[in-house]
Every structure is written in C-alpha cells, then in structure tokens.
Amino acid sequence: MKIMLNPAHSVVHLTMRFDKTELAVGSGVLYLKDNKTYVVTAWHNISGRHTETLDLLNKNCSIPNNIIVSMDVEIKQGDFVGSTRISITVPLVDNNKTTYFIHPQGYPKVDVVAIPIDLNNVYTMEGKLMSGENINLPIQLKSKQPHGLELNIIHIQDCEFKDYDIGDYSKSLYVSDDIFVIGYPKGITDYTGQPIWKRATIATSPQLGWEQQEQFLVDCASKEGMSGAPAIYYSRDGKINTGNVYYKGSKPITILHGIYVGRLGSTSELEAQIGKVWKRKIIDEIIDNKILDFLSEELILSNSCIKQTINEEWPKENEGYANELLNDKTSYRYYFLNLIMSKINGRANKEKVLELILEYAETLKNGIKQ
Structure with a gap:
C-alpha cells in the first residue's frame, strides 16, 4: 500500500549547482516508465540557458554540473507507512557526457528533460553535524533495511487515476478547465519540504496546441522556481468529467497533463501571467528516444x-x-x-x-x- 494518493509526494525541489555553488532553484516530478525512474523538469533549469536565445541564465555565466534533488521517500515497517524528506546529489555530466535525455526535436527547442535515477544506486546525501562540519552520507532510494524497514520513492503514476474505462481523460481537457501546478515558487518551502499548489486555468486549446507544438498555455500566478513543475488535474472528491462520461469514485483523482516551464515574455510582475505547459506525451517521447544533450561548450x-x-x-x-x-x-x-x-x-x-x-x-x- 502506498502512503497517500497525494501528487505532492512525487514533486521534487531542485537546486542547480556548479560544484558546490548554488545557481538557481526549480521544480520537477518523479516519473516512472518501463520500470525505470526519471526526474522530469525544464531543460533551461538543467542547461542553464535560455530556451530560445541560448543565452546563459546565470549572471556569472556559470553552468550547472550537478543538482540537489529533494524528494519524499516512503517508509514502511510492518503496518506503519509514512514518509521522510531526503536530498541527493545527481551529476549532470559524467565521463564527459551529459546524464539527461532531451527531446529529438532540436528546433523549436522542447523545454523538457528526463534525468534517469537508479533506485538501486547509492547516492550522496549531503548533511551537516551540530558542530557545523559538512558530511556526505550514502543512501539508496529503494532498499530493505534491518528490522523490516523498507524505503521507496513515490512516482506521479503512484498517485494517478487507474480506471481507464472512461478513456484518455487528457483528450478531454478544454479551455477554462482548472488544473494545478505544484512546485516551489521562489524556492519557498518549510522544514517539511512540501511544495506549493498554484491553481491554473487552461488558456488555449490543448487539442490545437500552441505555435504548432505539443503545448498549451495556462493563466497562472506563477513565479521563478516553478519551472519544471507538474501540471495536473486533481479532485479530492474523486470526480471527473470527460464530456461523455461523469465518474465519481471513493478516492482522490490525479492526472498528469504536462510540465510547466515558465511564463511567456514577462518582464515585470504586473504583466499578464500566462505560462506554457508541454504536454505529457513529450515526456514519453524523450524517454523512448534516449538522446543525451550536448555538453554546454559543444551546444x-x-x-x-x-x-x-x-x-x-x-x-x-x-x-x-x-x-x-x-x-x-x-x-x-x-x-x-x-x-x-x-x-x-x-x-x-x-x-x-x-x-x-x-x-x-x-x-x-x-x-x-x-
């Protein structure tokens, strides 16, 4: 049994770094495909470059070479099921190659990446002693510890609606529908690490796409740090309406629709807060093709x-x-x-x-x- 059907447990906080220097913060989601785990987020978060101009985003022209991924880990022991928050260091470059997959469409750039995460691998968890001394601790994301203690992570699919008799609900998403973008605006969080839920209204037709691409626009009061966050439909009451079928279940319903990658052309807080969401199918295409990105100096x-x-x-x-x-x-x-x-x-x-x-x-x- 999973801890909860709450999609917030699959959302991750990202800190982009060059070595130990923090450059920016962002959001992402844990995604499962073909029994493998990925952190899905925005390309510009990981590359450190503007999606269209390719200009460097950091004022000191630094480029991320690793990220800190903070996530919920499910803990099970006997009848007890709970969660804790951990942070692991994931390299973005290894053996002179990038470690993340990009979409095969090079232009226009698809602002989404998938970073493979091996649940059986031992990652580094950075910590600090009461004395102030920094320490590195090894941690495995999926393991069985002594005394029957089990660790596992929570993918967005673990939280999703599983009754497929009503068909593909994503095709029934229309202008004026409400969804949620769950992430870390301005990096805001507390000791629990929980993300912030931002309500968004579908602003353009997902069926028609936007600029002839697999994306749509949303009206959402988002801020920096939300890039890479999952855009989901969520009903705590278990209600869903496809236009042809109305369904009422006994559990909350979650459906991932895509990845939010930021606002369009905003130069001030007063401008219309219209954001862009790449459709979910883009994630599967990225993972299926498994194309590594160029190194920054080769891009x-x-x-x-x-x-x-x-x-x-x-x-x-x-x-x-x-x-x-x-x-x-x-x-x-x-x-x-x-x-x-x-x-x-x-x-x-x-x-x-x-x-x-x-x-x-x-x-x-x-x-x-x-």
Whole structure:
C-alpha cells in the first residue's frame, strides 16, 4: 500500500549547482516508465540557458554540473507507512557526457528533460553535524533495511487515476478547465519540504496546441522556481468529467497533463501571467528516444558551421533569391531562417543566424551586380 494518493509526494525541489555553488532553484516530478525512474523538469533549469536565445541564465555565466534533488521517500515497517524528506546529489555530466535525455526535436527547442535515477544506486546525501562540519552520507532510494524497514520513492503514476474505462481523460481537457501546478515558487518551502499548489486555468486549446507544438498555455500566478513543475488535474472528491462520461469514485483523482516551464515574455510582475505547459506525451517521447544533450561548450555551433549550412541549403537555381530574402516585406526571410534553424537543431541564437543569412545574401547580391 502506498502512503497517500497525494501528487505532492512525487514533486521534487531542485537546486542547480556548479560544484558546490548554488545557481538557481526549480521544480520537477518523479516519473516512472518501463520500470525505470526519471526526474522530469525544464531543460533551461538543467542547461542553464535560455530556451530560445541560448543565452546563459546565470549572471556569472556559470553552468550547472550537478543538482540537489529533494524528494519524499516512503517508509514502511510492518503496518506503519509514512514518509521522510531526503536530498541527493545527481551529476549532470559524467565521463564527459551529459546524464539527461532531451527531446529529438532540436528546433523549436522542447523545454523538457528526463534525468534517469537508479533506485538501486547509492547516492550522496549531503548533511551537516551540530558542530557545523559538512558530511556526505550514502543512501539508496529503494532498499530493505534491518528490522523490516523498507524505503521507496513515490512516482506521479503512484498517485494517478487507474480506471481507464472512461478513456484518455487528457483528450478531454478544454479551455477554462482548472488544473494545478505544484512546485516551489521562489524556492519557498518549510522544514517539511512540501511544495506549493498554484491553481491554473487552461488558456488555449490543448487539442490545437500552441505555435504548432505539443503545448498549451495556462493563466497562472506563477513565479521563478516553478519551472519544471507538474501540471495536473486533481479532485479530492474523486470526480471527473470527460464530456461523455461523469465518474465519481471513493478516492482522490490525479492526472498528469504536462510540465510547466515558465511564463511567456514577462518582464515585470504586473504583466499578464500566462505560462506554457508541454504536454505529457513529450515526456514519453524523450524517454523512448534516449538522446543525451550536448555538453554546454559543444551546444553552440560556430559561425563557420552555420555558414556552411546556409550555403548547402541555398536554392542555387534561383538567382533572385538574395534580393527576395533581403526584402523583409516578403516571407522568404522567415521560411529560410526557420529552415536553417531546423537543420542546425536550434544550436545557435536565432538573431545571430539571421545576421549570417543576410550577410550571405548581401555577398551574393553584390557578386551578381559585379
């Protein structure tokens, strides 16, 4: 028997660090697929870069190389079932490779990652003695201790609704429906480590997507630190309405709909607080493909590589293409820019790529005139 059907137990607090230096805080969720455990969170949390511009987020230009994952661990001994909060150190780079999976779609960038967690592995739990001395303690997330004591973690799937007779409820999520984003705004928590529940209203159609991507927008008064938090439907009364079927059960109902990755274009607290949620299916696609991210120093392509791609993709049969592209009133510039960004898997700042495209077009135009 699991401790509770409370999805908050599957939410994790993340502290992104460079060695021992703390850079930022964020949120995540423990996800189970094919009997393996993952911490799912936002890509920009782990990479330390802006999703679109690829600019470094830390003011000192530091990049995370490890994270502290604080999570609930289920404790069972005989008839007793309870939980405690622990924190483990998870490396983001190992043997000169990243340790987390990204989505195969390089552009537009999918702002979600999955970090494998081996429950049988021994992780480091950092602690401090009363004297102030720092110590490292080994801990295994799933184990059987002496005297019948068992440890295990709680995945979001452990809390989810299991009656599939009503079909896939996620397809019945509509504009104006309420969901919750559960995470750590501004890193706020207390000694219990419990996350904060933020109510969100579906602001755009999940079925239509947003910007032709597997995402939708929500109206939510979120803050920094919520990026990577799970976006869920939750009914304490056990009620669910798919539009075709109304169901009333005896236990709370939880359904994961996706990962919240932050607000759109906000520069002040007074702006409309519209946030973005990547759909749940994105998580499964990331795990199924198991593509490791680039190391930070390898992520950004050199100008020469970008110029080579521009040259390879330039339509050689169209002598007037340079003039059309330099005319910003046509759609040529937009289409060619997105073509190049797709070919290089988004591994450059879009404005920089456009600058190189226009430079190339200008060179060809002058060459034609000569």
